[in-house]
Amino acid sequence: MIRRRMALPTQPMAVITTVMLLILVLVAIFAPMWWGEQAVAADPDAIGLPPSSEHLLGTDKLGRDILLRTLVATRLSLVMALAATGLGAVAGLVLGALPAVLGPRAQRWFADVIATWLAFPVLLLAMLTVILLGPGAITAVVALAVTMVPSFARLAQTLSARVAGAEYLAAARMLGVSRGRQFTHYVLPNIAEPVIVNVTMSVGGGLLALSSLSFLGIGVQPPQFDWGRMLSEGFAQVYVSPIAAIGPGVAVVFAGLAFSLFGEALAAFLRNRGGSRALSRRRLGPAPRAATPAQQSAPPALLEVEGLCVSFPGESGWQRIVRDVSFRVEAGELVGVVGESGSGKSVTLMSVAQLAPAGAAVTASRISFDGTDIAPLSDRQASKALGTKVGVVFQDSLTALNPALRVGGQLAEVPRVHGGSSRADAHRQAVEALGRVDIPNPEQRAQQFPHEFSGGMRQRALIAMSQMGSPSLIIADEPTTALDVTVQRRVLVMLRKECADNGAAAIVVSHDIAVLGELCRRIIVMYAGRIVEDVDATLLARSDALAHPYTRALAASLPDLDTDRSAPLATIPGEPPDLSQELPGCAFAARCPFATDRCRTEAPPLRAHAHGGRVACWHPQDGMSREERPRAEVTV
Structure with a gap:
C-alpha cells in the first residue's frame, strides 16, 4: 500500500524538483560558511582570468572567483525571494480573505481597493517604492511584495467568496464565534491548498523579479551581492568575457524552474489525492459470475448486466462500492432504481454508460447492450459501440450544460458530430427537439445560455439533448433533483412521453420511491452497493x-x-x-x-x-x- 504522505515524492516530477530544491537549500546553508571569505576577497594578480581548473568560471574585474560568488549569493537571493513572496502572500490573504468575515459592505470596499491596486502597472509600483525608500536589498523585497499583494488578494478574494456564503460560517456567526477565529479556523483552512500552491510557484517569479531589480542597480547594493547584482557586473564585460554572466544566469534559471515545477507537482498532487494512487487492479480479483438460471435462460434483452462491480482506491487498497449487480432492461421498458444516498445507484448506471468517475475500476462478467458485450472492450471501443444509442440525463442541469455555449448549439453538436449534419440542419433539429419537450419559443430559447433557463426548462433541455441521437436507452440520474413537485411531475411526464414516442427504454434513478412508482413499470431497490429487490412497480x-x-x-x-x-x-x-x-x-x-x-x-x-x-x-x-x-x- 502507498501511504498518502508518500504519494508526492513518488511522482517523477516531484522527485526531480525536490532534489533541485534540496541542492539549493544545501548550497544556501553551507556555501557562505565554506567560501564566504574567498568570494569577497579581491586578488589583483587574478583579475579577469578566463575559465581554468582553478577558477571554473573565471574571475571578475577584482580577481574574485565567479563560481564561488554565485554559490555564496544563493543564500541572499533565496532569502529575499522567500521574504518578498511571504510578505505579499500574508498581506494579500488579509486584504482578500478577511472581508469574508466582515460582511458584504467590507467585501465591496476591499474589492474596490484590490481592483484599483491591480490597475497600476507592476513596474511603476516597484519604481515608486524604490523612490520612496531608496535602493537596497530591503527596498527590493518591499517593492516586490507590494507588486505581489494584489494578485494574492484577488486569489484569496475569489476563494473566500465561496466560504463567506457557506452554512457552517453562518452557523459560527450565530454561535457568537469571534471574527478572528472565523478567519483563522473557518476561512483560512478552506482556502489554504490553492494559496500554498500559488505561493510556491510565485517564488520562482520573485527570484527573476529581484534579480531584475538588482541588475538595474536599484536592488542589492555593494558590498552585498546577489545573482542579479552579479549579472549586472558580468554584463559590463560580456563582450570581453561572456562567461562572466553564465554562472549567475544559470543559477536564476535553475532556482526559478525548481520552485515553479515544484508548485506544478504540488498542484497535481492536491488535485488527485485520494484517488490517484496507483493500486494494482489485479488485487480486485475476477469479476463475479452471479447470473441466475432465470436470467441465463431468458431471451436477449436490450441491456443485460451480470456481476458488475465498481471499486475505488482507498487508504487500505481497493474499496468495492458496487458489488455484484445483475439486472436486465427490455426494449421500451421504464425501470426505476431507488435507494438511500451512497447505495451505488448513480455509480452503477454511469459505469454501464462508460461514464464511471475518474479513478474507478469497473469489472463485470457481462455487460451486453443490444446484443454486443461491451465488458471486454476498451473504453474507446465501448464508447464507439454505444455511440448515440445511449442518452444520459444528468442530475445537475446547471453543471451538465456548458455555461459558455448557447443551448441550441449544445444540442446541435450531436447531429453535427455523429450524424454529419450541416450547421443549419443541426440547428433546425435542435430547435425541433426543444419544441418537442414543450419549451416555449424554441427558436429564441435555442439562442440563450443555460443560466437564462429555469431549472425545469434546463432539465427538459437535457431530456431533449438525450433524444437527439434517437437512443435505444435513456439513463436519467435523479432528473428531478432540486425541482418543486409541480415541475418534477412535468419533467417526468415529459420523459415518459419521449420514451413512448421513440420506443426507447429508460432507467431512472431517484430517492423518491413514490415518484418511480408512478413513472416506471419495474423498480430495482439498491442497498449498500447491491440489488436487494427487483419488483413490479x-x-x-x-x-x-x-x-x-x-x-x-x-x-x-x-x-x-x-x-x-x-x-x-x-x-x-x-x-x-x-x-x-x-x-x-x-x-x-x-x-x-x-x-x-x-x-x-x-x-x-x-x-x-x-x-x-x-x-x-x-x-x-x-x-x-x-x-x-x-x-x-x-x-x-
Whole structure:
C-alpha cells in the first residue's frame, strides 16, 4: 500500500524538483560558511582570468572567483525571494480573505481597493517604492511584495467568496464565534491548498523579479551581492568575457524552474489525492459470475448486466462500492432504481454508460447492450459501440450544460458530430427537439445560455439533448433533483412521453420511491452497493406484497391519505454501513428486525421470488400484512 504522505515524492516530477530544491537549500546553508571569505576577497594578480581548473568560471574585474560568488549569493537571493513572496502572500490573504468575515459592505470596499491596486502597472509600483525608500536589498523585497499583494488578494478574494456564503460560517456567526477565529479556523483552512500552491510557484517569479531589480542597480547594493547584482557586473564585460554572466544566469534559471515545477507537482498532487494512487487492479480479483438460471435462460434483452462491480482506491487498497449487480432492461421498458444516498445507484448506471468517475475500476462478467458485450472492450471501443444509442440525463442541469455555449448549439453538436449534419440542419433539429419537450419559443430559447433557463426548462433541455441521437436507452440520474413537485411531475411526464414516442427504454434513478412508482413499470431497490429487490412497480401500493424488509420500510415511510397525521412519519432505524469495510453478510442486517446469525455471516444471493421479481434476503417477508409485521421493522 502507498501511504498518502508518500504519494508526492513518488511522482517523477516531484522527485526531480525536490532534489533541485534540496541542492539549493544545501548550497544556501553551507556555501557562505565554506567560501564566504574567498568570494569577497579581491586578488589583483587574478583579475579577469578566463575559465581554468582553478577558477571554473573565471574571475571578475577584482580577481574574485565567479563560481564561488554565485554559490555564496544563493543564500541572499533565496532569502529575499522567500521574504518578498511571504510578505505579499500574508498581506494579500488579509486584504482578500478577511472581508469574508466582515460582511458584504467590507467585501465591496476591499474589492474596490484590490481592483484599483491591480490597475497600476507592476513596474511603476516597484519604481515608486524604490523612490520612496531608496535602493537596497530591503527596498527590493518591499517593492516586490507590494507588486505581489494584489494578485494574492484577488486569489484569496475569489476563494473566500465561496466560504463567506457557506452554512457552517453562518452557523459560527450565530454561535457568537469571534471574527478572528472565523478567519483563522473557518476561512483560512478552506482556502489554504490553492494559496500554498500559488505561493510556491510565485517564488520562482520573485527570484527573476529581484534579480531584475538588482541588475538595474536599484536592488542589492555593494558590498552585498546577489545573482542579479552579479549579472549586472558580468554584463559590463560580456563582450570581453561572456562567461562572466553564465554562472549567475544559470543559477536564476535553475532556482526559478525548481520552485515553479515544484508548485506544478504540488498542484497535481492536491488535485488527485485520494484517488490517484496507483493500486494494482489485479488485487480486485475476477469479476463475479452471479447470473441466475432465470436470467441465463431468458431471451436477449436490450441491456443485460451480470456481476458488475465498481471499486475505488482507498487508504487500505481497493474499496468495492458496487458489488455484484445483475439486472436486465427490455426494449421500451421504464425501470426505476431507488435507494438511500451512497447505495451505488448513480455509480452503477454511469459505469454501464462508460461514464464511471475518474479513478474507478469497473469489472463485470457481462455487460451486453443490444446484443454486443461491451465488458471486454476498451473504453474507446465501448464508447464507439454505444455511440448515440445511449442518452444520459444528468442530475445537475446547471453543471451538465456548458455555461459558455448557447443551448441550441449544445444540442446541435450531436447531429453535427455523429450524424454529419450541416450547421443549419443541426440547428433546425435542435430547435425541433426543444419544441418537442414543450419549451416555449424554441427558436429564441435555442439562442440563450443555460443560466437564462429555469431549472425545469434546463432539465427538459437535457431530456431533449438525450433524444437527439434517437437512443435505444435513456439513463436519467435523479432528473428531478432540486425541482418543486409541480415541475418534477412535468419533467417526468415529459420523459415518459419521449420514451413512448421513440420506443426507447429508460432507467431512472431517484430517492423518491413514490415518484418511480408512478413513472416506471419495474423498480430495482439498491442497498449498500447491491440489488436487494427487483419488483413490479404496482406492488408498491401493497407493501405486504414486497419481500425485502428494506423495500417494505421504504414503502411504509411514504404517507398516504390513510396516514395518521397526528403521528410522526415512519423512519428506518440506524444508518447505512461503511462500504470501505468488508461486509461478510447481509448489509441490512444491522437495521433489520428479522436478522439472524446467518444474515450477519452470509450474504444472500439475488433469487427469483413468487411476486415475479427477485429478492436478496434469507427471510423474505412476503405473505405478512402490515398489521402482522413486527413494529420493529419500521420505527419512529
